[in-house]
Amino acid sequence: MSNSKIVANQADHFFGDVCENFDHAAQFTKHDAGLLDQIKSCNSVYRFRFPIRKGNGFEVIDAWRVEHSHHQSPTKGGIRYSEMVNEDEVMALAALMTYKCAIVNVPFGGAKGGIKINPKNYTVGELENITRRYTVELIKKNFIGPSIDVPAPDYGSGEREMSWIADTYATMNPGQLDALGAVTGKPIALHGIAGRREATGRGVAIAIRECVSVAEDMQKLGLTTGISGKRVIVQGLGNVGYHSAKFLSEFGAIIVGLCEYEGAIYNEAGLDIEAVFLHRKETGSILGYPGAKKEFRNSLEGLEQPCDILVPAALENQITGENVKNIKAKIIAEGANGPTTPGAETMFYQNGGIIIPDMYANAGGVTVSYFEWLKNLSHVAFGRMNRRFEENSNLNLVNMVEGITGIALSPLQRSSIIKGASELELVNSGLEDTMIRSYHEIRETFKGNPKIETQRIAAFVGAINKIAVSYQNLGVWP
Template structure:
């Protein structure tokens, strides 16, 4: 495996020097390539993005000053269909992060047998420091810049960190104005009033919880007697915590970027959501103890859901994790070193490309509905989502047992094999 990985001159830096999400994504791919016995040429093709675009985004601020931001869109692979992936607004966005996220989207879509390839976009911006009007101007200019490479049959963006259904509405409108007619299928995760799907807003959270409950059962843990901690109380973590509580799991701790709260008897998640809506943070929630962000990761709970950002479980803290099951709500929250440590400690880690795939599944449902102009009920969406998630979970368990792999290795091997098969069937052009 090392010889194959070292033979690739990916993005200039030697393998020993690459760190961060892209290094983790490449390491996971290399492990799958070794297990499948693929040749270096196919490895290089699967490791390299098919298309990348970096754009400058000039913004006139509300005070009249001009600022230039940087945006990216990476299309990792489209052997199995049009590219699909979110758009994030974050001050930490850089090209390597977007490359990693696009690759993970390829494997996620393949693992769930959704007919997409993987893509991702991002703008280096802290959306909290900009007005709604400024964010609209940023979104519309970014959309205009990447217009040639997106479309309902090319690449379909969706919300991610720092973006929401309003962002998607602006993107859809900008694309539609350029086309001369309304094109609802160019994005997913848009408002229901503009052709969005019922159930899309909470789909990622719902998928995380379907898998979390199945993983607890797999480990012989009853949900009614289980405890959980959720890192991240945003669009994924907040609803995941609520759905876990409704399923009978006691959520004893949650955190956000400002801090965390803990209550051994279980937190009132609905009251906590109201508190966050009023104050902007979980910090200071009544009838709870303050908790540091790192402290939440090492609490003595049955289930840990890292649902914030990538790289939060690392070699520095993984030795101290006491959860029996880790279900990745965020993309890439566990580094390769932490993954090894947790596996050796007997912790069941359910990888992100399965655990948080609910969003892309319902995005696919939304895309289908938009293209057919036929809308499903909320109950239909929820039932189809649960079926797809649990089918993928059961297949993953079978592959892991048959090939003697961890769940992450089994997931990546399954996904990579499907993408490689599609590529080989299509052939190399010219």
């Protein structure tokens, strides 16, 4: 069987893998079987097709929007632009969004969208037509709205596509005050939020930093405590992978390997992430980068090189039962959705490793999307109301302390103390607090029950319990 068929078969079972993990975690809860079935099932699956003009002819586009759970409103989830997307994948990703939001205490239900295209095969005008028509189809079926279902970027889409969605929704809903809250991940100029673009990668880096800060766990892995000096391999130089590598490097880690679809590069002494990114932009490939000591035409070989931490931040099913035995990392932090198959995860834990699960590790995006949604509903930027007040209060305090002590601070010291928080600083603070608190919630569940084998199952247990409480509070279940 060819590699493409194997990947396709694995993708067709993605939702089944999610449900398998759910069922395994459910045994560690005490909820009614009917309630568990309600939590697990996808509530609404909308599959549709629409024609677009392409060249001198027409093309029919397949698309989906899945709303997995309505225990919280609105539902929330990205739109994936990929020729590999299918209904099973969108259902799985919508389910993971439900659990992800619960894990990081974001009050959304889970949803996901998919458009079956390769964006590289279309002009900007054609992509705009596809995106706007997709949005119209969602509007017609009431599958989008600031209190209904709020899309966001995903693989193959970004700020540009979100701006088209926002404009289409606002045009179709004249006079709706909160129309821009119908989609997140928008450009700053269209009432997006500072820090959203890098949020997922920053969240991955914070999750890793928090994991390696626990001395007890690092001792069992034979690693030192703290992120400084940890060797990291990152798969994927897209938005998530690039920013994960960037922030990990800033935290003190050493990026020793980078993998992309065209191949992989490695240098035990470390790679300059910015230089590699620029090299790829200029040449179209990470291969040939002069700072690499080794390079591999098969990108999966790059995952198997010596390191402490592996960050798969590309697509699902990258670490399988076939290659997990060659993985040398002690920690896998899942930047992508579903990069590790269930069988591979079992083997990795049996060998003493730790996997930071995707539905927690990459939750930075939805966390900051939540902040953007709040900004759009409140119609005011974070920090606008109180920044100057804080600065004046701090200035008065500094002047008083200098007057009492007779010690004059330098201009740099004064400015660092007086400065009020910007929107970006507030967003990053909220994201950091969310990721730190959520990691220790998962770890406490994991350590609190010796029968729970992995952090993923612990995360599922916590998510199930929170969602069950939401249904009970709604009066749906006693």
